[in-house]
Amino acid sequence: MNELRNGFLVISLDFELLWGVFDKVDHKEKETYFKNTRKVIPEILDLFSEYDIHCTWATVGMLFNNNWEEWRSNKPSILPNYKNTDLSAYDYGKALNSPETEFFCFAKDLIQQIKNTPHQEIGTHTYSHYYCLEEGQTLASFKADLKKSIELAKQMGISLKSLVFPRNQFNEDYLKVCYELGIENVRSNPTDWYWKDTQNDSLKNKIFRTGDAYLGSNNKSYNLIDLNVEKGKPLAQKASRLLRPYSNNKFLNDLKLKRIKSEMISAAKNNEIYHLWWHPHNFGNNPDENIADLKEILNHYLVCHEMHGFQSVTMNEVGLLTR
Numbered sequence: 001m002n003e004l005r006n007g008f009l010v011i012s013l014d015f016e017l018l019w020g021v022f023d024k025v026d027h028k029e030k031e032t033y034f035k036n037t038r039k040v041i042p043e044i045l046d047l048f049s050e051y052d053i054h055c056t057w058a059t060v061g062m063l064f065n066n067n068w069e070e071w072r073s074n075k076p077s078i079l080p081n082y083k084n085t086d087l088s089a090y091d092y093g094k095a096l097n098s099p100e101t102e103f104f105c106f107a108k109d110l111i112q113q114i115k116n117t118p119h120q121e122i123g124t125h126t127y128s129h130y131y132c133l134e135e136g137q138t139l140a141s142f143k144a145d146l147k148k149s150i151e152l153a154k155q156m157g158i159s160l161k162s163l164v165f166p167r168n169q170f171n172e173d174y175l176k177v178c179y180e181l182g183i184e185n186v187r188s189n190p191t192d193w194y195w196k197d198t199q200n201d202s203l204k205n206k207i208f209r210t211g212d213a214y215l216g217s218n219n220k221s222y223n224l225i226d227l228n229v230e231k232g233k234p235l236a237q238k239a240s241r242l243l244r245p246y247s248n249n250k251f252l253n254d255l256k257l258k259r260i261k262s263e264m265i266s267a268a269k270n271n272e273i274y275h276l277w278w279h280p281h282n283f284g285n286n287p288d289e290n291i292a293d294l295k296e297i298l299n300h301y302l303v304c305h306e307m308h309g310f311q312s313v314t315m316n317e318v319g320l321l322t323r
Helices: 031-050 068-073 089-096 099-105 108-116 139-155 172-180 203-212 250-269 287-308 315-321
Strands: 008-015 055-059 120-124 162-164 185-188 235-238 273-278 311-313
Touching: 008 162, 008 250, 008 315, 031 099, 031 108, 031 287, 055 108, 055 162, 068 099, 089 099, 108 120, 120 139, 120 315, 139 172, 162 315, 185 315, 235 273, 235 315, 250 273, 250 287, 287 311, 311 315
Parallel strands: 008 055, 008 273, 008 311, 055 120, 120 162, 162 185, 185 235
Antiparallel strands: none
């Protein structure tokens, strides 16, 4: 393992569009939200280019389709059989199947823009926003799902090396399959107790996770040597902080940004890794304000870079540091 001489900022984005929330929202009420999301992604890419930010875009594989016709032809050989059928993207897609809904669910044009932007890694968020801890799903259906993502990515000249488990349902038992299929890095959850059970999310856990965005210990970064490198498994890289969307409560929003900047400077000073993540659709409400928040964070990154040599890297680039 290489010695870590600089701190590193890792940014990973869970790129889902409607596939990440279809079981929670009515798409008819979210048209403006997702139109804003599609507009804001090129703005994020422009900012990343301006500030020389490296980023991993964990992309739901269904977004690689152009339309519903392609989507119907690109089903994995084995589908997940969730006990809770409301979680099935396949059942949902059948009901949603109409040309006017395609912008919610397909984004090959945006994927191409990401690919064409320097220092952007396209990773996977599984093909169907696959829930790895839900009752009824199996290792075989997970493997078929991941294979389909890999297949469609290859058609665009993309080799998938990094994976983020949807809804942070980190499944240790599936890591060997990931590695066998070429996935070398996965994002794991923070070690705080309120991140332990992401499947059965209690109100208590949600309250503590929300509160942690504003108050508490700033010790969210870690050293490269803290990562557990296991032979035959992808490198599990701990998330540090979810960037929550803009809040109209100025006090809370400022507190959120202050906390992130404090954690970044701590990581930079101590030559540690700070892993920030969010969903692009989190910017769907108040897009201008969210972009302004991101710009403030990136300006602070430049300060950390100039003062302490803080570097921006993708998940895959972190993985390369361990080999």
